[in-house]
Amino acid sequence: MTPSYCRLITGQRYSVQCGKAQKVQPERAEFDLDLGPDYLPTFEIRLPINTEEATVTVRDQKDKDVWKHDVDLSDSLQSKENQPEPRSLSPEKRLFSVRSQFVDAVSDPVLNKMLDQLLQQDIINDEEKDSVATKTKADKARTLIDMVRKKGARASSDVIKLIRKLDVHLSEKLHLS
Known part of the structure; x- marks a missing residue:
């Protein structure tokens, strides 16, 4: 989980991409502008087992990056091993x-x-x-x-x-x- 801190525009289409992902789902989704304090993530990204890091990118309909975040998963791997x-x-x-x-x-x-x-x-x-x-x-x-x-x-x-x-x-x- 990581905060989004990006501005999305109503009526625009966006895609979520992750180079190491085995699967990103759903392929398309509408973003709800009234999320409230407790909400479920919009996209699910499935990575291969033992992935230590990944980059997640949100792109607009012109394929321009509007948000990018490097995710360090090494801590979660170590805690699972223990x-x-x-x-x-x-x-x-x-x-x-x-x-x-x-x-x-x-x-x-x-x-x-x-x-x-x-x-x-x-x-x-x-x-x-x-x-x-x-x-x-x-x-x-x-x-x-x-x-x-x-x-x-x-x-x-x-x-x-x-x-x-x-x-x-x-x-x-x-x-x-």
Whole structure:
């Protein structure tokens, strides 16, 4: 993630390019001028494994560069190398291994959706949902992870699937995808 700090003009077409990319998607997209403080990225760039750096460029319809940024990915490669392979852990241990990152990164709306869906799936009951829902975001996240881990592999696995479904970026950040 990097700030854009470029001025785009309504009605113009732009392309995103990255020389090392295996794929940039979508090929074309409209830019929303009313993004607000929390928004999803417009483009996804897929790079080969072990890519240490890449240059991302936004070009206008005349093929002129309007924004260019060199991205250093070496830190993310090193941090991945130092972590155990999450898939080799049980679902309960996988949740526990990402607990603090989950607490820091999950949004309150995602937590609320998780509570609703866990209730619908009979993984938690009304009393458990109500006790979690009244807490602060961080305490809500901690309590939810701990509550589900204690319910075993199936419940933990279902929560991992919910995180993947409700917040793809968080799932990738936590290496749950």
